[in-house]
Amino acid sequence: MLRLQNVPNVGDVIAKRLISYCGSAQEVFENKQRHLLKIDGIGSYTLKHLFDTAHLADAEREYQYILENQIDYCYFEDPNYPKHLKHCIDSPILLFKKGNMDLEGRKIISVVGTGNITSYGTAFCEEFIADLAPLNPIIVSGFAYGVDICIQREAINQGLQTIGCLAHGLNQIYPKVHAKYQNEVLNNGGFFTEFWSTSNPERENFLKRNRIIAGMSEATIVVESAEKGGSLVTADIANSYNRDVFALPGRSTDKYSVGCNNLIKQQKAHMLTSAADLIYLLNWELEEKTSQSVQKQLFVDLDETEQKIYGYLQREGKQLLDSIAIDCQLPIFKTSATLLNMEMKGVIRPLPGKLFEAV
Template identity: 65%
Template sequence: MNEQDLIYTLALQHVPNIGDIIAKRLINHCGSAEAVLKENPLNLLKIDGIGNVTIKHLQEPVHLIEAEKELLFIKDNNIKPLYFEADNYPNKLKHCIDGPILLFQSGNVNLDNRPLISIVGTRKITTNGIAFCENLVETLAVYNPVIISGFAYGTDITAHKAAIKNNLQTIGCLAHGLNTIYPKVHKKHIADVENNGGFLTDFWSSAKFDRNNFLKRNRVIAGLSEATIIIESAEKGGSLVTADIANSYNRDVFAVPGRTTDSQSVGCNNLIKQQKAHLLSTPLDVPYILNWQLEEKEKPSIQKQLFVELEADEETIFNYLQENNKEQLDNIAINCNLPVFKVSSLLLNMELKGVVRPLPGKLFEIV
């Protein structure tokens, strides 16, 4: 969009009582943000759902003044604005009724032809949660997904760091403007994130820091993704809000189950119990349920290679499958005396080596 269109869109975004849903309705009716701000307010009252409270402040000069200030910040800091009707606006977010009319982007984000998943959870993540999250990202790396999270403590930063470690793109969705970072301790990760993706926000640089911004930010996390994964959550928490929003967008939600006595698993267990999330027991559940396909260059050879080198644990699984033909992942883990998360990773490696292949129902067999 050109500079004039951007200024008027910023000005419309600045008007009190006009959120993204109403702003889109006004733009669709008038043709552009500029046309909205120049339209006779009496004509706007004819639009369904538009009342006097909505348009009360519409034509106040302060909105264009503040918009010009924000435009200077955008230009001075090499920020890329994304308009909701433009081609560069995230495609999945276009289908969300309350998606931002404007997003602000920093870094090197490329969402083209890549699976997008959000990974969220408690800020007080346990060591088990960290291990599962890291293994999840490592296992899914072969599918080249973009990992989206909120750049907060705990689960969020664990997911971002795991993505960077596995050379995956990652996006931090912020609850404030791009002129600051919260928490400050995460400033050391900014360069790595921007080199491997970037940051997105719909908040201005002048936005006040408010805890409610985090709840508003969660709709962007959920809307960007085809699926949201909850690693751990207490009975109440922001990640459960993200799960509810993802469900309202008809997106898939996954939750990692835990023991009923673990406080940080209550939220996940409730999501599964209420049928608001798929039970995620192994990373391979994600590509299986989402029907991800490996690119041709990543697919294992159909013909089994001779003299394939197997690790000790892989050989244990291979020998077990030789004796038992087809077997479910959980049974393989139990009978080979290995953790489920490790078996899922080993099976994926063996699949890439052309030794085993997955079947419906989490079954595996030797090729």
């Protein structure tokens, strides 16, 4: 498997085709070349590298490193391979991991964003993780500057598992300044990478790493982003995997909210103002006492008319403006103004077709 992973021009998609055709990675190298040429995507150039014995020597050296350093690993067909990632066509055929993680039956989300996190983004991360803590999700990120390390440290503070997806081998940490957080992550989750100990944090590795972040999770959340950035690439990948994407909105004048606002505007992401938005759209459920606590706090912030409309939408589900006004016995103009206020408070959301629903 290591030898196959190391062959130039054989990405994960082609590697899986080879394994499917031959039966295993070992049998790929035992097959006749004329048979392999029948596989879509395999040409003479690829075959030349496929049977180059230098790749076998490299694989043997890496395997020795894995044994000496007690690196755990999982093959894409193994039961312990991350289940969400397994469904991605270009997922790594081999993942290396280190730490103390338990993914079985767990809720998993990815949180990414700018390396230049602002006080607005930091405050959101703190509140968001604190509100999600009762659900005990696993938080995945890239262990990078800014949003990544902020969200992973908050996860640890709340006693949650967190996983860092790396763009290099497990023999190093990048950025080096984050080495001080390494043991905390290892004790409260761990690290995944597809890269060998000979791999350094090159630019193209970060782009490949992003698909693991997006693929491992039920949903990807972008906290802050400039108009361009790696977190937007991760959001695009998550969309290509048909995963939910969320983005934290910000002021139009804020540099590190432009990317998030564009995701929302282009309907590439749901607007995320609180943990409640994520819980609702992913159909997660809090424990009953937590739900009651949230609802009690919610109604403290609503006036009598708002409570009436909110209660109606909870009972009846999605409703048109006219239906809300008629059933709640309110004038249209007052209903419209009240709905706008409630939307600003984050307790309802507008939907296509002039519908409204409770959050």
